Amino acid sequence: MYFSKKNLFLYISLFIILLFILLSIFAPFISIYDPTHINMSEILLPPSGQHFFGTDELGRDVFARVIYGGRVSLLVSFIAVFISISIGTILGLIAGYFKGIIDAVIMRFVDIMLCFPVFFLVLSVIAFLEPSIMNVMVVIGLTSWMGVTRVIRAETLSIKERDFIIAAKVQGLNNIVIIFKYILPNVFSPIFVSAVLGISSAIIIESSLSFLGLGVQPPTPSWGNILTSGKDYIMFAWWLSFFPGVAIFLTVLAFNMLGESLRDILDPKK
Numbered sequence: 001m002y003f004s005k006k007n008l009f010l011y012i013s014l015f016i017i018l019l020f021i022l023l024s025i026f027a028p029f030i031s032i033y034d035p036t037h038i039n040m041s042e043i044l045l046p047p048s049g050q051h052f053f054g055t056d057e058l059g060r061d062v063f064a065r066v067i068y069g070g071r072v073s074l075l076v077s078f079i080a081v082f083i084s085i086s087i088g089t090i091l092g093l094i095a096g097y098f099k100g101i102i103d104a105v106i107m108r109f110v111d112i113m114l115c116f117p118v119f120f121l122v123l124s125v126i127a128f129l130e131p132s133i134m135n136v137m138v139v140i141g142l143t144s145w146m147g148v149t150r151v152i153r154a155e156t157l158s159i160k161e162r163d164f165i166i167a168a169k170v171q172g173l174n175n176i177v178i179i180f181k182y183i184l185p186n187v188f189s190p191i192f193v194s195a196v197l198g199i200s201s202a203i204i205i206e207s208s209l210s211f212l213g214l215g216v217q218p219p220t221p222s223w224g225n226i227l228t229s230g231k232d233y234i235m236f237a238w239w240l241s242f243f244p245g246v247a248i249f250l251t252v253l254a255f256n257m258l259g260e261s262l263r264d265i266l267d268p269k270k
Contacts (some may be wrong), residue, residue, distance in 0.1 A: 007261070010258065010265070013257035016253075017255065020070050020074065023067045024068075024074055031063060031064040034064065035060060035061065035221050036219040036220075038059055039055070043055065043057060045059075046237075047239055051063065053066060056237075056240055057233060057237075062240060062244075063243070065221040066223070066244055069223045069244065069247075072216050073203055073207060073222050073223045073248075074203070076137050077199045077206060080141040080202045081195050082141070083137070083140075083142065083145075084148060084198060087145040087148075087149075088146070088147070089149075089152050089187070089191055091106050091110075091153075092149040092150070092152025092155075092156060095153045095156075096153040097156055097179055097183065098175075099157075106153075107149075107150075107153070110149050113143075114146050118205070123209070126139050126215075131216075132217070133220070136206055140205055147194065151194055155186070160183065164182065165178060165182055168182055193266065196255055196259040196262060199255045200255035200256050200259070203251055203255070204248070206222065206224060207227070210228065211224040211225065223248050224244075226240070226244040227248075
């Protein structure tokens with residue numbers, strides 16, 4: 001059937017992702033409130049028709065902060081994943097195509113990097129740097145490429161033995177031409193799936209860093225630092241943590257569902 005379970009998950013995840021992207025892009029037109037504006041006369045107001053998600057400890061509109069925070073969290077995640085996918089793809093192509101000492105060196109470096117949990121590796125590096133949006137993007141990207149390298153290397157090892165690659169070598173084509181013209185287009189599927197799944201991990205890492213005060217710094221809102229401001233009021237102002245938490249949960253779930261759906265759809269064996 002056309003509307004199979006995996007297609008249903010695909011449509012649901014695309015709807016959720018598109019919704020959050022549109023809310024982030026059009027945040028100035030959706031909310032009438034400035035997410036950084038302090039109003040001490042409206043402190044910790046519960047959700048209402050005037051403030052959909054209530055207000056925080058400084059009287060700032062939580063709905064405005066959540067949708068503006070989505071801009072930061074999604075942007076950081078997209079750029080971080082672009083960096084990690086670029087590094088992982090290039091190293092995977094090189095390792096899988098050339099093999100030998102080059103492959104051994106790259107894969108041993110990957111093994112060393114994988115000995116450290118990604119979050120604690122990011123946390124260790126970012127602790128020595130000035131917390132900023134740029135540093136968070138770069139550090140996440142530079143510490144999250146190892147899995148992509150392994151996937152692309154495995155695909156390259158398989159593709160390089162096919163007849164059209166052997167024919168290209170017989171014709172005397174340059175190795176760089178063979179890699180980027182013939183092999184790279186054939187590994188787009190795992191690259192795309194890895195990118196989608198990587199975004200969900202990047203969102204969690206960025207939110208965790210911001211929650212710990214090592215990521216995006218106030219007053220710039222991100223889902224992580226909105227959660228931080230709400231943890232001290234969780235017993236009597238539940239909305240401060242609930243709504244950014246739901247935003248993180250739904251976005252990460254949607255990207256994971258999308259990645260799994262695309263993996264099933266793009267897998268020629270299924």
